[in-house]
Amino acid sequence: MNKFPEHFVFGAATAAFQAEGALLEGNRGKNYWDDYLKEQGMFDPSLASDFYHKYPEDLELCRTFGINGLRISIAWSRIFPSGVGKFDPSGVQFYHKLIDECIANGVEPFVTLHHFDTPLSLFEKGDWLSQKTIIAYVDFAEFCFKEYGNKVNYWITFNEPWSVVAGQYIIGHFPPNIKYDLPKAIQAMHNMMVAHAKVVEKYKKAEYLGEIGIVHILESKYGITNHLEDTRSARKEHILANQFLLDATYRGHYAEDTLENIEEILRENKGVLKTTREEFEMLAYAADQIDFIGVNYYASHFVKAYIGESTIHHNGTGEKGSSRFALKGVGERVNNPEVPTTDWDWPIYPQGLEDMLVFIKERYPNYKKIYVTENGMGEKDVLCDKQVQDDSRIAYIFVHLKAILKAIERGVNVEGYFVWSLMDVFSWTNGYKKRYGLFYVDFKNQNRYAKKSAYWYKKISNSKLLE
Numbered sequence: 001m002n003k004f005p006e007h008f009v010f011g012a013a014t015a016a017f018q019a020e021g022a023l024l025e026g027n028r029g030k031n032y033w034d035d036y037l038k039e040q041g042m043f044d045p046s047l048a049s050d051f052y053h054k055y056p057e058d059l060e061l062c063r064t065f066g067i068n069g070l071r072i073s074i075a076w077s078r079i080f081p082s083g084v085g086k087f088d089p090s091g092v093q094f095y096h097k098l099i100d101e102c103i104a105n106g107v108e109p110f111v112t113l114h115h116f117d118t119p120l121s122l123f124e125k126g127d128w129l130s131q132k133t134i135i136a137y138v139d140f141a142e143f144c145f146k147e148y149g150n151k152v153n154y155w156i157t158f159n160e161p162w163s164v165v166a167g168q169y170i171i172g173h174f175p176p177n178i179k180y181d182l183p184k185a186i187q188a189m190h191n192m193m194v195a196h197a198k199v200v201e202k203y204k205k206a207e208y209l210g211e212i213g214i215v216h217i218l219e220s221k222y223g224i225t226n227h228l229e230d231t232r233s234a235r236k237e238h239i240l241a242n243q244f245l246l247d248a249t250y251r252g253h254y255a256e257d258t259l260e261n262i263e264e265i266l267r268e269n270k271g272v273l274k275t276t277r278e279e280f281e282m283l284a285y286a287a288d289q290i291d292f293i294g295v296n297y298y299a300s301h302f303v304k305a306y307i308g309e310s311t312i313h314h315n316g317t318g319e320k321g322s323s324r325f326a327l328k329g330v331g332e333r334v335n336n337p338e339v340p341t342t343d344w345d346w347p348i349y350p351q352g353l354e355d356m357l358v359f360i361k362e363r364y365p366n367y368k369k370i371y372v373t374e375n376g377m378g379e380k381d382v383l384c385d386k387q388v389q390d391d392s393r394i395a396y397i398f399v400h401l402k403a404i405l406k407a408i409e410r411g412v413n414v415e416g417y418f419v420w421s422l423m424d425v426f427s428w429t430n431g432y433k434k435r436y437g438l439f440y441v442d443f444k445n446q447n448r449y450a451k452k453s454a455y456w457y458k459k460i461s462n463s464k465l466l467e
């Protein structure tokens, strides 16, 4: 089969902080990245891709290139500069205009409420480890539903809880830069799922006509050999990064095999997970009500048994072979010589996407539908004569679309695909040099240039045929 269903969404994705720039525009408050990136001397996020001003042009590109769905996110601190309290009318207006522009161009907006960007004031009070953030987030979400709920058909509560907590408390490349604290990561992940559930409840009880879901990064884990110790380590990483969140999403509780493994990891890392009966009631309600999930997929991992302290090195430069990821009580990611990797050491393994989609269908038969909400290839693209020959990106997207078609054939209900990213945006931990866009952005003057992949994607979106 090489044909997608007629209603299949061919979309692209952005995130507010990575795309908008205009950090001083309106009364916007800071999120936890603003000062951090400057203090660390990493890169300047203040211009980004100037989406704040250039969104009409970008939406026109969507229309011209057959992109009929766009993931955008609402920057919480543009609406509530200090996370709570008084809203900023200019921030509220900006998202009205942006959503209207999507609709005017025939582009369905998929709107995320939190894409890695907790307002600074709440971050300083403990972020997702604090009930304060959960309460404020629910209020923010409710505000957005009331404001935009009659024109947004697809809401996403969170983008990638796993990436948030792994970045903040395990890898330590997201503020507050804590490393190897698995108990904190697991607690924050649970709390985010409770916040998600509370927001789903607000949305559903107010009887809006649209749909609501959550986006998870779901990357398959395989033992590097068939030895029991390696497959067990792979399974542990899968449970920690994937199944824990999927159980919360679709079952409303953690199944026995999930809990057993999580408790083992917590024991090894000297921590406990605190939960309450009310939280599980809330999770169960949301599990029953949720309309869809978004799967973000970039890579799979090959895992070997590991005894020792956690040791992680993040490849933030694109220098091949410089990463290391070994987790105490879990396992170590290793190179599979048969699987190619990107310059950032991410294994390119489309089979992992097919396997994950089938896993969701089989383990959670109550799932309704799936969108692949991010997939794409980070490259050091070069603009030459106003063109970018990004054949490797085309090849990457091709094999992943193929994997989706195979999953559909195996009975998984996948209804759309979103390339990360629409235009080049900065990468949180790699800056402006890691480009994913269908459209090249010259960051000196913010001009856009369609890459070869944009023309290719247009053909597929128009014909629904993968050839």
Ligand code: BG6
Residues within 6 Å of the ligand: 015, 018, 159, 160, 163, 217, 296, 374, 378, 420, 426, 427, 428, 429, 430, 434
């Ligand atoms: C996803 C995020 O995890 O991966 C995006 O939702 C991010 O915001 C994308 O940019 C690519 O990651 P990176 O680190 O290569 O920019």
